[in-house]
Amino acid sequence: MNIFSGLQEIVKTDSDLSNYTWLGLGGRAEYFVTPRSVEELQTVMVRCRENSLPVHVLGFGSNLLVSDEGVRGAVIKLESDEFTKTEYEGEQLTAWAGVNLSKLVLECVRKGLGGLESLTGIPGSIGGAVRMNAGGNWGDIGACVDSVTLMSREGEIFEKAKPELIFDYRSVNITAPLILNAKMKLVESDSDQLLRTVKEIWIYKKNSQPLNTKNAGCVFKNPRGLSAGALIDRAGLKGLKIGGAQVSEQHANFLVTEKGCKSADVKKLIDIVRNKVQEEFDVQLELELEIW
Known part of the structure; x- marks a missing residue:
């Protein structure tokens, strides 16, 4: 120690x-x-x-x-x-890294601030969401973020703002190990209309994703112009099981786990899925899931 x-x-x-x-x-x-x-x-x-x-x-x-x-x-x-604060200044929001994204979406909706409702149903912290430019069919967090406060390996604090800050599909050009907070520009909107959007997105996700299972969201990034889930489905892998890990029957880009599952089971299943998709369609699936 x-x-x-x-x-x-x-x-x-x-x-x-x-x-x-x-x-x-x-x-x-x-x-x-x-x-x-x-x-x-x-x-x-x-x-x-x-x-x-x-x-x-x-x-x-x-x-x-x-x-x-x-x-x-x-x-x-x-x-x-200290790390779970939100600070509002008109339409400008500063959210610290430990803030719960799902709760923040609803908080903004109640305040009549639009921009984050597209992230409905995406779990995680603000730090993680910015790091991977979390998003889906309706948009991603990078569209709202103006700047981030970062900490280097040496403990130095600095800011990175657009246009130097570049968000891409499920990625951002941040190399610093720590995101401390993100400043976001939101838009004054009608609270009821925002809530309707949130409900629509939520219903769509509930019907198309295995939300009531143990999972970690989409495992693979969508290859350009293609759907990872559709490729896995077309390769006949829905329902494939290794140990306690299984390709979801509901959405093939989700892996679900059951009692007794080991991380090794998930890793094996990921390898099998990648190899099969590569073999069938000559497409190399890239991980969206982070593995330590």
Whole structure:
């Protein structure tokens, strides 16, 4: 624990990461760190760097598969009050990395602020959503984000704004390990109309996605002009099962898990799906799911 001497209150050792992911899978973290302030986070980053300790940042674990062997180094989770703040200034919103995206969407709808309703039904934290430019058929978060506040491996804080900040399909050009917050430009809108949009999107997702199962959202990115789910379906893989992991019968780009499933089962299933789609259609599926 010497690496983190003086920080014992925010550092746990040998923490079970399966408690923090939507799939409920994975081994343990060597160090699990929950900083209470930006200053504490800076100290943690400096200590990790000085001791060549790998750093992993954990959002809500909704798009994450942790290996059965666990994770070496420090897993940082930004969940204190400092990192779950939202600040409104007219149509400008600053949301900190630990804010719950689903709750924020509804908060904005109630305030009559449009822009985020397209993200209805997408779980996760703001930090994770910005990092992967979360979105779907109706739009993505990058359309609203003007700038982000970041922290480097050395603990330095800096800002990156458009046009230097470039959002692409499920990606953004951020290399810094930590997103502290995002400033977003919203639009004054009619609250009732926004709520109708939210309900429509929610009903569509409920009918087309296995929302009541253990899953981590879409596993693969859609190849340009194609649907990953449709390719997997056409390859005859719906319902394919390996151990406790299965390709969803409802939406082929979702993998669902059952009791007794191991991360290794999910990884094997991912490999089989990728190889089969490559073989059948000569398309290389790229992961949207993050694997540690």
